[in-house]
Amino acid sequence: MQNIEDISEEIWQDCITAFQQNDMCSDVAIITNSPPWVLACYPRGNLANVTPEEIQTFLRQEEREKFFMQGITLAGIKCLLIRDNLYTEGTNTMDLRTKGQSRASQAVTIILIESMCLVVVGQKGAEGGPLNLKAFEMANYIREAILQHTTGI
Numbered sequence: 001m002q003n004i005e006d007i008s009e010e011i012w013q014d015c016i017t018a019f020q021q022n023d024m025c026s027d028v029a030i031i032t033n034s035p036p037w038v039l040a041c042y043p044r045g046n047l048a049n050v051t052p053e054e055i056q057t058f059l060r061q062e063e064r065e066k067f068f069m070q071g072i073t074l075a076g077i078k079c080l081l082i083r084d085n086l087y088t089e090g091t092n093t094m095d096l097r098t099k100g101q102s103r104a105s106q107a108v109t110i111i112l113i114e115s116m117c118l119v120v121v122g123q124k125g126a127e128g129g130p131l132n133l134k135a136f137e138m139a140n141y142i143r144e145a146i147l148q149h150t151t152g153i
Helices: 009-019 052-059 066-070 128-151
Strands: 025-033 036-041 072-074 077-085 093-098 107-113 116-122
Touching: 009 025, 009 036, 009 128, 025 052, 025 128, 036 052, 052 072, 066 077, 093 128, 107 128, 116 128
Parallel strands: none
Antiparallel strands: 025 036, 025 116, 072 077, 077 093, 093 107, 107 116
């Protein structure tokens, strides 16, 4: 795969724009894991506030069982870990649910794609299963965009 830094910001923003046209997702971000930073996200989305420390935490490969007890924080929002297959070959997903007293919970899916992650937050009330399917569809869209960019198709 081509170095992520060599792919223009416009390509990433095109991916985000394509995702904004569905009614299942309330927020989405494409994050690189080395160095940890947000490549693209919804302009008014909360995932723009994900910190490098939060990215490093959910990408950590050791002591992942702690996430089931402690949860994970994304953009300052505490999330409960539902399922962790981020480092399971062929799946590479993590399923979360936001928690908080002042708002309805939302399903969150993280998909590891090579050296980046796709983070998708569902609309309030959206179930995790359909959100996962949409996230996989989005991940395939990103893979195709990268392939087209790197091969010039």
